[in-house]
Amino acid sequence: xxxxxxxxxxxxxxxxxxxxxxxxxxxxxxxxxxxxxxxxxxxxxxxxxxxxxxxxxxxxxxxxxxxxxxxxxxxxxxxxxxxxxxxxxxxxxxxxxxxxxxxxxxxxxxxxxxxxxxxxxxxxxxxxxxxxxxxxxxxxxxxxxxxxxxxxxxxxxxxxxxxxxxxxxxxxxxxxxxxxxxxxxxxxxxxxxxxxxxxxxxxxxxxxxxxxxxxxxxxxxxxxxxxxxxxxxxxxxxxxxxxxxxxxxxxxxxxxxxxxxxxxxxxxxxxxxxxxxxxxxxxxxxxxxxxxxxxxxxxxxxxxxxxxxxxxxxxxxxxxxxxxxxxxxxxxxxxxxxxxxxxxxxxxxxxxxxxxxxxxxxxxxxxxxxxxxxxxxxxxxxxxxxxxxxxxxxxxxxxxxxxxxxxxxxxxxxxxxxxxxxxxxxxxxxxxxxxxxxxxxxxxxxxxxxxxxxxxxxxxxxxxxxxxxxxxxxxxxxxxxxxxxxxxxxxxxxxxxxxxxxxxxxxxxxxxxxxxxxxxxxxxxxxxxxxxxxxxxxxxxxxxxxxxxxxxxxxxxxxxxxxxxxxxxxxxxxxxxxxxxxxxxxxxxxxxxxxxxxxxxxxxxxxxxxxxxxxxxxxxxxxxxxxxxxxxxxxxxxxxxxxxxxxxxxxxxxxxxxxxxxxxxxxxxxxxxxxxxxxxxxxxxxxxxxxxxxxxxxxxxxxxxxxxxxxxxxxxxxxxxxxxxxxxxxxxxxxxxxxxxxxxxxxxxxxxxxxxxxxxxxxxxxxxxxxxxxxxxxx
Numbered sequence: 001x002x003x004x005x006x007x008x009x010x011x012x013x014x015x016x017x018x019x020x021x022x023x024x025x026x027x028x029x030x031x032x033x034x035x036x037x038x039x040x041x042x043x044x045x046x047x048x049x050x051x052x053x054x055x056x057x058x059x060x061x062x063x064x065x066x067x068x069x070x071x072x073x074x075x076x077x078x079x080x081x082x083x084x085x086x087x088x089x090x091x092x093x094x095x096x097x098x099x100x101x102x103x104x105x106x107x108x109x110x111x112x113x114x115x116x117x118x119x120x121x122x123x124x125x126x127x128x129x130x131x132x133x134x135x136x137x138x139x140x141x142x143x144x145x146x147x148x149x150x151x152x153x154x155x156x157x158x159x160x161x162x163x164x165x166x167x168x169x170x171x172x173x174x175x176x177x178x179x180x181x182x183x184x185x186x187x188x189x190x191x192x193x194x195x196x197x198x199x200x201x202x203x204x205x206x207x208x209x210x211x212x213x214x215x216x217x218x219x220x221x222x223x224x225x226x227x228x229x230x231x232x233x234x235x236x237x238x239x240x241x242x243x244x245x246x247x248x249x250x251x252x253x254x255x256x257x258x259x260x261x262x263x264x265x266x267x268x269x270x271x272x273x274x275x276x277x278x279x280x281x282x283x284x285x286x287x288x289x290x291x292x293x294x295x296x297x298x299x300x301x302x303x304x305x306x307x308x309x310x311x312x313x314x315x316x317x318x319x320x321x322x323x324x325x326x327x328x329x330x331x332x333x334x335x336x337x338x339x340x341x342x343x344x345x346x347x348x349x350x351x352x353x354x355x356x357x358x359x360x361x362x363x364x365x366x367x368x369x370x371x372x373x374x375x376x377x378x379x380x381x382x383x384x385x386x387x388x389x390x391x392x393x394x395x396x397x398x399x400x401x402x403x404x405x406x407x408x409x410x411x412x413x414x415x416x417x418x419x420x421x422x423x424x425x426x427x428x429x430x431x432x433x434x435x436x437x438x439x440x441x442x443x444x445x446x447x448x449x450x451x452x453x454x455x456x457x458x459x460x461x462x463x464x465x466x467x468x469x470x471x472x473x474x475x476x477x478x479x480x481x482x483x484x485x486x487x488x489x490x491x492x493x494x495x496x497x498x499x500x501x502x503x504x505x506x507x508x509x510x511x512x513x514x515x516x517x518x519x520x521x522x523x524x525x526x527x528x529x530x531x532x533x534x535x536x537x538x539x540x541x542x543x544x545x546x547x548x549x550x551x552x553x554x555x556x557x558x559x560x561x562x563x564x565x566x567x568x569x570x571x572x573x574x575x576x577x578x579x580x581x582x583x584x585x586x587x588x589x590x591x592x593x594x595x596x597x598x599x600x601x602x603x604x605x606x607x608x609x610x611x612x613x614x615x616x617x618x619x620x621x622x623x624x625x626x627x628x629x630x631x632x633x634x635x636x637x638x639x640x641x642x643x644x645x646x647x648x649x650x651x652x653x654x655x656x657x658x659x660x661x662x663x664x665x666x667x668x669x670x671x672x673x674x675x676x677x678x679x680x681x682x683x684x685x686x687x688x689x690x691x692x693x694x695x696x697x698x699x700x701x702x703x704x705x706x707x708x709x710x711x712x713x714x715x716x717x718x719x720x721x722x723x724x725x726x727x728x729x730x731x732x733x734x735x736x737x738x739x740x741x742x743x744x745x746x747x748x749x750x751x752x753x754x755x756x757x758x759x760x761x762x763x764x765x766x767x768x769x770x771x772x773x774x775x776x777x778x779x
Contacts, residue, residue, distance in 0.1 A: 001019045001020070001021055001031065002019060002020040003019060003020070004017055004018075004019065004020055004030075005020065008020060008028070008030070009030075009044065012030075012032070012042055012044065012081075012088050012090075013079060013081060013088070013090070014034060014035055014079075015032040015033065015034055015040060015042060015079070015090060016032060016033055017030045017031070017032050017042070018030070018031045018032055018033055018296045018297070019031040019296065021041060026043070026045055026046060026049055026055075026059075027043060027044045027045045027046040027049065027086075028043075028044050029041055029042065029043050029044075030042045030044065031093065031293070031296070032090065033296075034078075038078070038092065039092070039093040039293065039294075040078050040079075040090045040091060040092055040093055041090070041091050041092075041093050042088055042089070042090045043088060043089045043090075044086055044087075044088045045059060045086055045087045045088065047086065050085065050086050050087055056082065056087065059082050059087050059089075060082045062089070063077060063080045063082050063089055065133065066080075066089070066091070067080075068131045068132070068133060069127060069128050069131050069133060071123075071124065071126075071127025071128075071130075071131075072123065072124075072127070072149075072270075073120050073121070073123050073124035073127060073149055073150060073151055073152060073270075074124050074127050074128060074151065074152050074153075076091070076092070077089060077090070077091055078090045078091055078092050091153075093293070094144045094146050094151050095146060095147070095286055095289060095290045095293060096144045096145045096146035096147065096151070096286050097144070097145060097282075097285070097286070098140065098141050098142070098143060098144050098145070099117075099140035099141070099143040099144075099145060099150075099201070099204070099205060100140040100141045102145055102282055103140070103204065103205065103208050105285075106279065106281055106282055107208055108205070108206055108207050108208035108235070109205045109206065109279065110279060111206070111237040111239055111240055111747070111748070112277070112748070112750075113205075113277055113278060113279060114202055114205045114206045114237075114240055115239070115240065115265055115273070115440060116149075116265075116273045116274050116277035117143075117145075117150055117202065117205055117277075118198070118202050118240075118243060118261060118265055119261070119262060119265040119266040119270050119273050119274070119440075120149040120150040120270060120274055121138075121143065121150055121152065121198055121201065121202075122198065122258040122259075122261035122262045122265070123258070123262055123266075123270045124150070124151070124152040125138075125152075125191070125194050125195070125198065125258040126258040126259060126262065128152070128194070129191045129194070129258065134189060134190065134191055134193060134194060135152065135194050135197070136179075136183065136189060136193065136194070137154065137175055137178075137179075137197075138152065138178065138194055138197035138198060138201060139175045139177075139178040139197065139200075139201060140178075140201055140204050140205070142154045143201060145278065145282065145286075146286070147278060147283055147286055147287075148271075148274060149270070149271070149274040149277070176219040176222035176223050176226070177200065177210045177211070177212045177213060177214075177222045177225075177226065178197045178200045178201065178210075179193070179196075179197065179223075179226065180192070180193040180196035180197065180226070180252070181196070181226055181227045181250050182252060184223045184226050184227050185227060190252060191257075191258075192252035192253070192255045192257075193252065194258075195247050195252075195255040195256065195257075195258070196247060196248060196249075196252075196255060198247050198261075199211075199231075199243075199244045199245075199246070199247025199248040199255075200212070200231070200247075200248065202240065202243070202244050202247070203231060203233060203236060203244050203248075206235070206236045206237060206240055206244070207232075207233075207234070207235045207236055209232070210222075211231035211232055211233065211244075211248065212225040212226050212229065212231060212232070213225055231244075231245075231248050233245065237747060238707035238708050238729075238731060238745045238747050239438055239731065239745055239746050239747040239748070241436070241707055241745065242435065242436025242437060242438065242742075242744050242745060243256075243261070243264075243265075243436050243437045243438075244436075245436055246434055246435055246436040246437065256434030256435075256437065257434075260431075260433065260434040260437070261434065261437060263431050263433065264431075264433030264434065264437040264438070264439055264440070265437070265439075265440045266440060267430060267439065267440065267442060267777055268442060273440060430763060430777035430778075430779045431779065432779050433744065433779060435743065435744075436743075436744055437744055438732075438734070438744035438745060438746040438776075439744075439746070439776045439777040439779055440776070441774040441775060441776055442480075442764070442774075442775045442776065442777065443479065443480035443774070443775050444480070444772060444773065444774040444775075445475065445480055445772065445773055445774075446771055446772045446773075447467060447469055447473075447771050447772075447773075458496075458757055458758075458759040458766055458768055458773065459496035459497075459498050459503065459759070460477065460759050460760065460761035460766055461498050461501075461503075461519050462501075462519065462520070463476065463477050463478065463761070463762075464476065464477065464483060464519060464520070465477050465759075465761065465766050465773075465775075466496055466498075466503060466519070467768075467773065468490055468492065468493060468494050468495070468496050469490060469492045469493075470487060470488065470489075470490055470491060470492055471485045471486055471487035471488070471489075471490070472485070472486045472487075472489055472490035472505075472517075472522070473485050473486075474519070474522060477761045477762070477764050477766065477775060478764075478775075480775060483520075484521060484522040485522070486517070486522045489505060489507070489515070489517070490505055494506070494538070494539075495538070495539055495540075495593075497539050497541070497542040497547060498519065498542070499542050499544070499547075499572050500572065500573065501518065501519055501520065502516040502517060502518060502519060502525055502572065503516070503517050503519050504516050504517075504539055504542065504547050504572065505517065505539070506536045506537060506538045506539050506549060507527070507536070511527070511529070512529070512534075512535030512536050512537075512552075513527045513528060513529045513536055514527065514528045514536045514539070514547060514549055514570055514575070515527045515528075516528075516572065516575065526574075526575040527575070528570050528575035528576065528577070530551055530568055530570075530577055530580060531553075531555065532555075533553070533554040533555040534551050534552070534553050534554070534555065534566070534568075534580070535551060535552045535554070536549050536550075536551050536568075537549070537550045537551055537552055537565075538550050538592065540567075540592055540593070540594040540596075540601075540603055541594045541595055541596040541601065541603070542572065542596065543596045543597075543615065545571060545572070545578075545615075546569040546570060546571055546572060546578055546615065547569070547570045547572045548567065548568070548569055548570075548594065548596060548601055548615075549567070549568050549569075549570060550565065550566070550567060550568075550592050551565070551566040551567070551568050551580065552564075552565055552566070553565070553566045553580075553582060564582045564583065565582070565583045566580055566581060566582050566583060567580070567581050567583060567601075567603075567613065567618060568580040568581070568618075569615070569618060579617055579618040580618070581613065581618035581619070581620065583611075584620075584623060591605060591606040592604070592605045593633040593634075594633070594634065595633065595634050595635065595636050596615060596636075597636045597637065598615070599614060599615050599616060600612055600613075600614075600615065600621075600636055600639075600641075600653045601613045601614070601615050601618075602634040602636050602641055602653070603634065604626065604633070604634055608625055608626050609623055609624070609625060609626070610623065610624055610625075610626045610634065610641070610643070611623040612641065612653055612656070621653075621654060621656075622655065622656040624656055626643060633672065635672065635673050635674060635675055635680075636653060636675075637675035637678075637680070637694055638675075638678075638694050638695065639652065639653050639654070640652065640653060640659055640694070641653050642673050642675070642680065642682075644669065644670045644671055644672050644673065644682070645669050645670065646664070646669040647661045647662060647663055647664065647669065647670070648661065648662040648664075648670045648673065648682060648692075649661050650662075650697075660697050662690075662692060662697065662699075664684050667684045667685070667686045667688060668684055668685035668686050669684065669685055670682050670683070670684055670685075670690075671683045671684070671685065671710060671712050671726075672712055674713065674714040675694060676714065676715075676716045676721075677716070678693070678694050678695060679691050679692070679693060679694065679700065680692040680693075680694050681714045681721065681723070683709075683710025683711050683712065683723070683725075684710060685710070686704075686710075687704070687706050687708075687709055687710050688702055688703060688704045688706075688710065689702070689703040689706065689710060689711065689723065689733075689735065689740065690702050691737075691740055700740075701739055701740035702740065703735055703740035703741070703742060705741075705742045706733055706742065706745070707745055708725045708729050708730060708731040708733065708745060708747060709725045709726055709729040709730060710723075710725065710726075711723025711724055711725045711733060712724065712725065712726050713756075713757055713758055714758075715758050715759065715760045715765075716737055717760055717778055718737075719736060719737045719738055720734055720735070720736070720737060720743070720778065720779075721734070721735045721736070721737040722734055722735075722758050722760075722765060722778070723735065723758070724756040724757050724758040724767065725756055726755055726756070730747070730754075730755065730756045730769070731745055731746055731747030731748075731756060732745070732746040732747070732756060732758060732765070732767055732776075733745050733746075746767075746776065748769060748772075750769075750772060751769045751770035751771065751772055753770075754769050754770025754771070755769075755770065756768065756769050760778060762778075763777065763778050763779075764776065764777065764778055765777070765778045
């Protein structure tokens with residue numbers, strides 16, 4: 001940004017020039033302000049081009065296109081005079097840099113920011129396509145990043161969907177590396193062409209480099225890669241990989257539509273995912289720049305001279321237009337007066353300030369601007385804006401208003417609408433996202449670090465989600481709001497067992513009893529003591545009759561160091577003891593995890609013992625040592641206990657003898673399996689997921705296309721199988737249950753190295769990752 005020079009205009013129309021923003025092949029760009037206080041960017045055409053009838057026609061075309069698109073995430077025209085002696089075009093000013101500058105200054109953007117960027121750009125393409133237009137030049141320099149969302153700019157080469165807009169014979173429009181293959185080949189380009197460009201932009205944002213090459217590669221090589229090569233998607237986060245691959249399909253018919261992307265990434269509205277979406281360093285830069293812009297005053301009024309006849313090098317800045325280029329000639333050299341300016345890099349683009357503009361229809365609800373009489377001063381507005389990352393001031397007509405809400409510190413807010421308070425309930429209508437696109441959190445929560453273990457056990461019941469920790473909290477699965485909270489009753493990481501409207505917890509640290517709490521209210525229903533000298537230590541498993549617990553029996557000891565560990569069954573309706581059995585001395589270990597099915601109670605301990613007992617009497621059927629890679633929660637189905645390891649072993653629950661084994665066929669061994677509806681799902685240590693028929697022992701399918709480590713917990717609804725991976729390279733995957741084909745992957749880098757878990761509650765997935773948990777649409 002530079003001060004005005006003697007030959008710069010001081011006024012154009014009703015706008016006072018404040019600073020020179022830059023220059024390009026068509027003229028100069030100025031920062032200006034209207035009489036009402038609206039800050040705008042004004043393009044002024046060079047005198048020699050103004051005398052060119054063909055150029056005037058093209059400039060009218062750009063004005064016409066820009067006026068046709070006036071959505072929330074695009075750049076509408078504020079004012080223009082294409083018939084003036086020096087034609088000019090005024091657009092509202094965006095307080096934000098373009099994507100190219102951001103990546104150059106700050107590197108690749110985090111996955112959370114890129115997902116929000118994808119939602120905002122897809123919404124922009126919805127607006128553009130709804131106006132009957134195709135952008136045809138979506139690239140990083142044509143994407144501005146404002147605090148409340150991205151803006152798509154520069155419609156200099158846009159055309160109508162019906163192809164009626166003018167083009168120039170022998171000109172290849174678009175930017176190599178970002179144009180779709182059909183555009184590079186000179187074929188007809190439809191709206192799906194913009195989706196390909198979107199995928200390339202997102203790949204650049206996520207990796208910091210072009211998917212098909214960078215500036216060091218010739219235009220011809222870039223075009224060849226676009227048409228014939230595969231994109232370089234190394235370093236793209238797994239949660240974004242499927243979406244970007246889908247957008248970059250060579251066949252336009254295989255690319256998702258903008259509405260599908262918006263529905264998948266922002267089911268509760270785009271504005272919600274764009275709350276506090278930028279990294280703090282970028283947001284801070286924008287806020288600092290905003291302070292200078294809002295305090296600018298125009299130089300002393302004076303006459304204005306002619307616009308300059310020669311173009312200078314562009315000056316980096318925020319929110320101002322690139323020099324319009326109407327395409328690159330087939331030979332690769334920009335035509336005189338068009339395309340890239342002499343400096344080689346177009347000036348950063350322009351757009352409009354945060355907030356809905358007059359005559360626009362934003363996607364989702366938008367707050368109204370206060371009246372001019374109640375509007376704070378420009379400096380006051382800025383002070384309020386800098387008070388929070390999501391409170392962004394927009395200046396227009398002398399008024400200021402604020403968009404967004406800071407929400408929760410974890411990122412997405414407590415309510416479906418993205419903020420706190422009185423959000424109205426929204427009727428849910430989840431749609432299946434396009435291939436490779438993961439649904440985004442409907443809400444997310446983060447428990448206090450000192451209130452939970454790194455693995456948060458989840459329990460869902462009747463619209464509630466209970467999260468183990470102190471305090472024990474029941475959340476509404478629809479809104480994420482706490483229904484009730486009970487401190488001092490649940491140690492962090494304690495297993496949660498549910499049956500008959502009650503949740504059962506061992507109070508081993510205090511009274512040594514089993515306590516039942518009402519799930520809906522959190523009130524205590526009853527507590528059960530096994531005996532004066534018998535302490536309940538922990539819960540193991542639950543069935544239709546009993547809760548099974550570990551206990552310590554001091555009744556036959558002669559000293560405080562002599563005691564026996566025990567297993568007990570307690571009726572969960574009455575709280576009375578059903579049976580109590582002492583454990584073998586060799587299995588004296590409190591760290592026990594177990595499962596129950598029919599007549600079998602199966603449990604393992606950290607001393608690597610596997611034990612099977614009768615649920616009716618507690619009699620021990622057998623116990624034996626198992627491998628040291630055991631994960632200690634046994635899986636039982638069809639009278640078989642399944643043991644992971646170098647091979648998958650199915651052990652007869654009555655005898656302990658191996659019934660059958662499954663070889664990994666040259667792959668590394670198996671993790672702990674899950675059995676659902678007669679199908680055993682298990683991951684191997686090479687990242688593959690197997691589906692095996694429990695009855696016939698035959699492999700149904702093997703999925704070997706995951707970008708994360710193999711899941712260790714599975715849940716299924718309809719034809720969708722969901723898997724939660726372990727702590728390293730973890731995340732959530734959705735597979736087609738019948739074929740094993742990967743549908744999408746969801747990851748989050750906020751809690752890297754923490755384990756993932758998944759549970760189902762109606763049409764929602766409840767997912768935990770360390771101390772943070774989310775609700776996602778089960779689609």
